Amino acid sequence: xxxxxxxxxxxxxxxxxxxxxxxxxxxxxxxxxxxxxxxxxxxxxxxxxxxxxxxxxxxxxxxxxxxxxxxxxxxxxxxxxxxxxxxxxxxxxxxxxxxxxxxxxxxxxxxxxxxxxxxxxxxxxxxxxxxxxxx
Amino acid sequence: xxxxxxxxxxxxxxxxxxxxxxxxxxxxxxxxxxxxxxxxxxxxxxxxxxxxxxxxxxxxxxxxxxxxxxxxxxxxxxxxxxxxxxxxxxxxxxxxxxxxxxxxxxxxxxxxxxxxxxxxxxxxxxxxxxxxxxxxxxxxxxxx
Numbered sequence: 177x178x179x180x181x182x183x184x185x186x187x188x189x190x191x192x193x194x195x196x197x198x199x200x201x202x203x204x205x206x207x208x209x210x211x212x213x214x215x216x217x218x219x220x221x222x223x224x225x226x227x228x229x230x231x232x233x234x235x236x237x238x239x240x241x242x243x244x245x246x247x248x249x250x251x252x253x254x255x256x257x258x259x260x261x262x263x264x265x266x267x268x269x270x271x272x273x274x275x276x277x278x279x280x281x282x283x284x285x286x287x288x289x290x291x292x293x294x295x296x297x298x299x300x301x302x303x304x305x306x307x308x309x310x311x
Numbered sequence: 312x313x314x315x316x317x318x319x320x321x322x323x324x325x326x327x328x329x330x331x332x333x334x335x336x337x338x339x340x341x342x343x344x345x346x347x348x349x350x351x352x353x354x355x356x357x358x359x360x361x362x363x364x365x366x367x368x369x370x371x372x373x374x375x376x377x378x379x380x381x382x383x384x385x386x387x388x389x390x391x392x393x394x395x396x397x398x399x400x401x402x403x404x405x406x407x408x409x410x411x412x413x414x415x416x417x418x419x420x421x422x423x424x425x426x427x428x429x430x431x432x433x434x435x436x437x438x439x440x441x442x443x444x445x446x447x448x449x450x451x452x453x454x455x
Contacts, residue, residue: 200328211341215447221439288377288425296355296358
């Protein structure tokens with residue numbers, strides 16, 4: 177004991193950092209490798225038509241714009257059109273009124289991707305009143 | 312010169328260890344080990360939608376997944392439409408019908424399968440439904 181005390185008094189006890197740095201670097205490499213960037217998601221909100229809609233309120237509003245989605249593609253006011261044509265059509269209407277009701281009619285066999293495309297176009301032109309009908 | 316020879320030149324490790332610990336803490340905090348969403352669902356692009364953040368997704372948010380074949384799941388747990396109806400009824404009893412419902416449906420899903428989910432929601436009194444789309448792709452997989 178006496179010998180140990182004598183030995184420690186003069187020297188500084190140094191902690192070996194090497195193993196800790198090794199472990200820490202291993203951890204760091206693990207986290208860097210496992211890190212992956214997440215996608216950014218968006219939400220597109222629409223309402224389903226309520227059955228007890230007030231008729232007076234409905235007549236006060238602008239006439240609805242109908243966009244149908246079938247297996248063949250999009251129909252804007254019952255006319256078959258491409259996505260850019262639909263985009264232009266909605267853009268034109270949004271210039272008159274942003275509150276006009278847009279009724280999106282989907283057939284049973286249409287794909288969900290097309291519905292999201294139409295909703296995205298409506299969001300792009302800030303149309304507020306979106307409603308989804310299923311046929 | 313004589314002085315340098317006798318003394319050992321030691322590098323100060325403290326700042327480096329500080330930085331490395333900071334990095335480790337950052338990675339531990341940002342790491343998500345388990346992903347509880349269905350990875351097979353490919354979403355449609357929706358660049359102009361409202362960005363989903365932690366702020367506009369309160370804890371009451373219900374995210375319903377519909378895969379390519381129309382199978383319904385919540386947090387990757389498969390459900391039947393009647394199970395979903397039960398969950399929605401409980402939610403409506405607890406929080407009213409104003410809680411946000413997100414439908415995360417595959418872009419290849421037929422509308423009739425999405426309609427089935429929407430019908431269950433409307434039957435429970437939830438009229439406002441949101442569809443999840445991809446705004447910005449970062450994970451590197453095309454179409455996710």
